[in-house]
Amino acid sequence: MQAAIPSPRRFLSRLRDVMAGGGTGQERLDRVVSLIAADMVAEVCSCYVLRAGDILELFATEGLKKSAVHKTRLRVGEGLVGDVAAHARPLALADAQSHPHFAYRPETGEEIYHSLMGVPILRGGRVIGVVVVQNRSRRHYTDEEIETLQTVAMVLAELVAGGELVPRDEIQAVEGNALLPTRLEGIKLNGGIGIGVAVLHKPRITIRQLVADDPEVELERLRHALAGMRSAIEELFSSSDLGDGEHHDVLETYRMFAEDVGWIARIGEAIRSGLTAEAAVQKVHEDSRARMSQVTDPYIRERLQDFEDLANRLQQHLSGDGGTSAGSDLPDDTVLICRSMGPTELLDYDRRKLRGLVLEEGSPTMHVAIVARALDIPVIGRAKDALAKVEPLDPVIVDGDNAQVFLRPSDDIQQSFAESIKLRAQRMAGYAALRDLPAVTIDGRHVAVMLNAGLLVDLPHLHATGADGIGLYRTELPFMARPALPDVEAQTLLYGKILDQARGRPVAFRTLDVGGDKVLPYWNPSEEDNPALGWRSIRITLDCPAVLRQQLRALILAAAGRELRVMFPMIADITELDRARAMLDLELERGQGRGERPPSRVLVGTMLEVPALAWQMPALLERVDFVSIGSNDLMQFMFACDRGNPRLADRYDALSPAMLVFIRHLVARCDEAGVPLSVCGEMAGRPLDAMALLALGVRNLSMAAPSVGPIKAMVRSLHLGALEDYLETQIGRPDRSLREKLRHFAQDHGVLL
Ligand code: PEP
Ligand code: MG
Secondary structure: OEEEEOHHHHHHHHHHHHOOOOOOHHHHHHHHHHHHHHHHHOOOEEEEEEEEOOOOEEEEOOOOHHOOOOEEEEEEHHHHHHHHHHOOOEEEOOOOOOOOOOOHHHOOOOEEEEEEEEEEEEEEEEEEEEEEEEEOOOOOOHHHHHHHHHHHHHHHHHHOOOOOOOOOOHHHHHOOOOOOOEEOOOEEEEOOEEEEEEOOOOOOOOOOOOEEHHHHHEEEEEEEEHHHHHHHHHHHHHHHHOOOOOOHHHHHHHHHHHHHHHHHHHHHHHOOOOOOOOHHHHHHHHHHHHHHHOOOOOOHHHHHHHHHHHHHHHHHHHOOOOOOOHOOOOOOEEEEEEOOOOHHHHHHHHHHHHHEEEOOOOOOHHHHHHHHHHOOOEEEOOOOOOOHOOOOOOOEEEHHHHEEEEEEEOOHHHHHHHHHHHHHHHHHHHHOOOOOOOOOOOOOOEEEEEEEEEEEEHHHHHHHHHOEEEEEEEEEHHOOOOOOOOHHHHHHHHHHHHHHHOOOOOEEEOOOOOOOEEOOOOOOOOOOOOOOOOOOOOOHHOOOOOHHHHHHHHHHHHOOOOEEEEEEEEEEEHHHHHHHHHHHHHHHHHHHHHHOOOEEEEEEEEEEEHHHHHHHHHHHHHHEEEEEEEEHHHHHHHHOOOOOOOOHHOOOOOHHHHHHHHHHHHHHHHHHHHHOOEEOOOOHOHHHHHHHHOOOOOEEEEEEEEHHHHHHHHHHOOOOHHHHHHHHHOOOOOOOOOOHHHHHHHOOOOOOO
């Protein structure tokens, strides 16, 4: 017998009425199965729900014996129903009983039914139940009927996952989001510990209406959303200014998928069957996710992943909500979870509520990691499948120091992390008490403790920590956080604000230091074999003088009547300094010509990061007002050792005799010439390393805000004269590092590290 299939649309609207009607979840499910049986002209309709332990339980039936409800249970893979669940795909058989997987259950009385059609009830790409219709006759179910039952299954998914039939935590468990604790490993992008609850940076879209009133309206909405999505992709395509490399190919493929006729046609069909545009996208999406879970070929999985991405984008265009959680009511202790994020997106969040950030992608030099460091938020990158494994508001611990994330941690894990946070806070409170005390050693030697900064959010730290000024302002950070090169006006405004907030304390503005590991999103220099030794920093700005001149002009304008300190990075020979300096002088002259108010005084300095400069000290010191050692780059050039390569991270040490002797040489030359010398690399912020620097004669240290307290504590507990004598006896030794010896000295002399 061939049944007359009802108009899917009318069927869906009746289904909607049942769903919207009163009663318990079980009562509604009972009515739904009766309706399906009637509308699909089937003698039987049954709904099985997946319970914990991979068991499918008969939850409602029309046609089978009612006494079997909640009694008949099948394992996933057992019988035809189990087969549908195991493969997450529909099954339609005219002669079910002759199928090898047919499992006879006497309590149901199903022996008289010959044909069977079953489809999975899917949610989040996972099976949470099965809906089945059966007929006495040998009926051949059509593709159209299978489609209709799949659409019904989608509506049932809402009911099953709603928590009325099976407790919600059991549903989450069977969906694979088991409420079990999970630990993810990633890479450390910023240290520290954060405890909070998960907030998805891009919230999943919840579909409020499944069944449409008017398919024509929905089709029009789909067309509109597709057009919006395509033009957004085009924009991405044209603005990214990519070459012919891999990125270009990826984007091309993506664009091709956006035009995929089959995909769009399937969504159109689902709308015509009576679903809203959102529900139709969701249905097609669920189907492909379910297929994806069966695919092992990594290439095909990746392609299906592209469709998943597109479906998410399309949903956002449909709901008109491309937004992030930044504008929403955030929990007080938010841990953001995302695939990836732009630096400005992070700045959109209320910093006071952020406890951590977990990315599925990421590298230490990605912009958002640099911004997160400035905000002092622990960050883990490359946490695989984080989005799939977390549910909003799940408890999360971000252990930045050990590159791990705990999802739904057990009580004892939460407890032990809470204790280490408390200990950290106690230590911090101790440091805060040092805020107004000078950094003076026990034997009366003064040390200037300065701040490294790069964003406006760093500025409050200047006063909160009691630092003496900003020893390094990395101007590239605001450049990196913008979609385009800021013009003179925007830069003037920014630098002016920094000087305002510094309230007279000195600020050393370092000119643009990009290239190497610091990339501007809108600049795409050609690939280099050796970016750290490549076209970077002052080399770029001397070759693109307009950029440097604009920056210098903005600095001069911002300083107007105040002191201006300009520091040039990566100077390797004196001619580079002379050319940069000439540009500064020219801009000063031009400003005066225009009648602009000049800075009250201008101090010019250089970073010392390239060893070659150390052998040009007399010429350098004649020309500059200050020098600052960039120990991060200096280390990598001294030892020919990439600063970003984790395999080499511990290979050479900043407290090696080579580095210490080198710095001692620089201190002596600067002292002779009366030119102040500071250190602004990471070394200056590590108490033991900073202690060694003091013994070498360095009196000015510039560091990230969290280091100010520990460094002050170290300085105030140190008898420098004793350390100088000790270091003199050790510095000539052929050791790999003096770290352990210096640590013992500190322990024996009560120096706080
Ligand atoms: C350095 O190289 O030590 C330095 C301070 O500069 P950056 O880390 O920004 O390269
Ligand atoms: Mg550097």
